[in-house]
Amino acid sequence: MALPMGLLLVSVNWLHSVAGLQHGDKYSPTMETVTHLPEVKEGKCFFPFRYRDGIFYDCVQFRVKHKWCSLNETYEGYWKYCSEEDFAKCVFPFWYRRLIYWGCTEDGDSFGKAWCSLTWNYNKDRVWKYCD
Secondary structure, three states: OOOOOOOEEEEHHHHHHHHOOOOOOOOOOOOOEEEEOOOOOOOOOOOOEEEOOEEEOOOEOOOOOOOEEEOOOEOOOOEEEOOHHHOOOOOOOEEEOOEEEOOOEOOOOOOOOOEEEOOOEHHHHOOEEEOO
């Protein structure tokens, strides 16, 4: 089978060994093959995206030096390193507990730092980030 230039087929067993996962871990090795493509530098991050068993609302960093994102709703090998404009933005207004917030809040944070939700319904989704 001829592969397009730059296309890399990698055994999931090898990926798991690089990630430090052992047999019996959450992502136990299988014999399937995963397609990984080189970074797409001009792509647009897709949020939220599905990767492994998770849903991610912001750039992620799994045993790599820089944060990255998927360019598809479900990760299919198309990805890019995140730049400043790629990181998730606060969603306003958002619902937290019994109030609607139109800006960052310190409510509920143990350290008194301002935070915001990454979805309109924090009570349901529970995804957030500290405000800049």
